[in-house]
Amino acid sequence: MRIRHPSHRGDERPDLFERVAEKASHFTSSRAFFVLCFVLVANFLAMHIAGLSVGLELLAAGLMTSVTLLLLALLKNSELRAEHAVQRKLDAIAGALLAQAEGAREGKAFDTLRDAIRMDEQT
Secondary structure: OOOOOHHHOOOOOOOHHHHHHHHHHHHHOOHHHHHHHHHHHHHHHHHHHHOOOHHHHHHHHHHHHHHHHHHHHHHHHHHHHHHHHHHHHHHHHHHHHHHHHOOOOOOHHHHHHHHHHOHHHHO
């Protein structure tokens, strides 16, 4: 398996991981996820205050740690996708400006710029 930076993947169709990561990213920014995390933390605090077994506290702490690691992975994935989108738009703007400076009013540079502007509509 070869790991490539998202900006080097071209216009490939998103794979299963990217589709799942996108849906998970939307879920983690929802109220439902906030409530779930709040309940998890409140549960941990209640177990600690009630003096329940250390095993249960470790289980709750492990769950919170797992959620934190998953969120870190989602955050990094989202960051790389945003970085790729910004870079494509900057490249398209630079190409269109260069073509305009050379006197062109239409062409591939302007089509690329149009596609880059609409790129957010596709995701």
